Amino acid sequence: xxxxxKKTVESLGKTRKNIVNTFSKFHGKKYxxxxxxxxxxxxxxxxxxxxxxxxxxxxxxxxxxxxxxxxWEQHFIDILKDIVSFDxxxxxxxxxxxxxxxxxxxxxxxxxxxxxxxLKNKGNKVMLVGADTYRAAAINQLKIWAxxxxxxxxxxxxxxxxxxxxxxxxxxxxxxxxxSIIIDTAGRLHNSDxxxxxxxxxxxxxxxxxxxxxxxxxxxxxxxxxxxNQVMDFNKFIPINSLVLTKMDGTAKGGIxxxxxxxxxxxxxxxxxxxxxxxxxxxxxxxxxxxxxxxx
Numbered sequence: 101x102x103x104x105x106k107k108t109v110e111s112l113g114k115t116r117k118n119i120v121n122t123f124s125k126f127h128g129k130k131y132x133x134x135x136x137x138x139x140x141x142x143x144x145x146x147x148x149x150x151x152x153x154x155x156x157x158x159x160x161x162x163x164x165x166x167x168x169x170x171x172w173e174q175h176f177i178d179i180l181k182d183i184v185s186f187d188x189x190x191x192x193x194x195x196x197x198x199x200x201x202x203x204x205x206x207x208x209x210x211x212x213x214x215x216x217x218x219l220k221n222k223g224n225k226v227m228l229v230g231a232d233t234y235r236a237a238a239i240n241q242l243k244i245w246a247x248x249x250x251x252x253x254x255x256x257x258x259x260x261x262x263x264x265x266x267x268x269x270x271x272x273x274x275x276x277x278x279x280s281i282i283i284d285t286a287g288r289l290h291n292s293d294x295x296x297x298x299x300x301x302x303x304x305x306x307x308x309x310x311x312x313x314x315x316x317x318x319x320x321x322x323x324x325x326x327x328x329n330q331v332m333d334f335n336k337f338i339p340i341n342s343l344v345l346t347k348m349d350g351t352a353k354g355g356i357x358x359x360x361x362x363x364x365x366x367x368x369x370x371x372x373x374x375x376x377x378x379x380x381x382x383x384x385x386x387x388x389x390x391x392x393x394x395x396x
Contacts (some may be wrong), residue, residue: 108382111373112391115354118143126172148324148353173393180389184361195314197281202318204287207346209238212284212379213245224279229269231262232254232286249377263305270309296337303338314341321351342369349373359392
């Protein structure tokens, strides 16, 4: 658990910098004046917390008096917990089929491979299915990943119909008694009706097998508040079960996680914190909030 917490802290380094620097100026103070509250507001906006959340935090700090055994950082964490108020359930029950979706460039293919490694580490027999018929490089990339992490890989470069690849992949996976079947789909713009209808078809095909399906949407942490619109648009076409925030280690906008949970009530399952196959960390709300203010 410490290893995962450490990775979470490290991944939020750019996001945390301004927040930690701001809170360090408040140490020893019982109250915050308006100039200090304004400085806090700026730091929180820079971390990409949404307007409503920032205003709630600042308003609560305005009426807060710190006692000797309290810290401003802990008050901040407690406020965010109240704001989020979402029950994250442990990932005890693994799905049979994982459908990885998202906008182009959000890291879907890499996330698919990392999820394979994560599930394999859990003792699962894992299959990887390449259903991106638009980008040949994605298939080649998955082949390399599959070989590296030693999992079965299925695709079909002779067809342009991703639904047929999904059907064949799931059929093979169930016949060969795989515990987990991870399907990487093509990146698509969330405002393209034709591509989204294609995604609907893929989901319908996967649903025919009467097996548990988890639809995971990858969101690039760098897009900030625009990620909310992506999730809402995708969710109009197929039900999203959870989110993966990718490229968390390279952004100063890590506060987007709070906004996503608060506004959408969709759990974040993982965060991507690097390029290796082991750089997919289970999202833990307490670890995440602590990492926002951890001065290490």
